[in-house]
Amino acid sequence: MMIARSLLLFGLAAVAEIGGAWLIWQGWRENRGLWWIAAGVIALGAYGFVATLQPDPHFGRILAAYGGIFVAGSLLWGVVLDGFRPDRWDLIGAGLCLIGVAVIMYAPRDAA
Template sequence: MTVVRSVLLFVVAALFEIGGAWLIWQGWREHRGLWWIAAGVIALGAYGFVATFQPDQNFGRILAAYGGVFVAGSLAWGVIVDRFRPDRWDIIGAGICLIGVALIMYAPRSAGGS
């Protein structure tokens, strides 16, 4: 159950961070206004809190693993929201990143953590 909870937290974190950055992009680059930017800033702040609920106690490990989630999530966001069409290299790269996430977060470790 811990792995499921961790994966769900990564998904929620990705939605807040990618969504927040997208809102700021829309507010600034697409001239939608300060309310979009403000909503983006709030979402980015929420992302920072979501990571604290990860069951692992190591900030560096969580943030490193989240980097892979961010890569794959950003491509997925582009497909769903912006109608971006990733090529095979995008998909292969995202897959490699997600394998890295699984190794960093869920590989068996000794009691000492190494």
């Protein structure tokens, strides 16, 4: 159950952070206006709070593991919303990042 909760929180964090950055990008680079930028800033703030809900108490571990989620999620976001087509190297890199997430977050550890 802890792994499922952690993965759900990583997913929510990715939507908030990647979505927030995308909204700012759209507002600024695509001239959609200040409301898009403001929504992006709010979403990025929400991301910061979602990360604190992770069951593991170690900030560095959470953020390091989340980096892999961010990489894979960013590529997926680009595919779904921007028509981006990743090449095999993008996919291999994202896969390696997700393996890193699994090792960092879910490898068995000594209780000490």
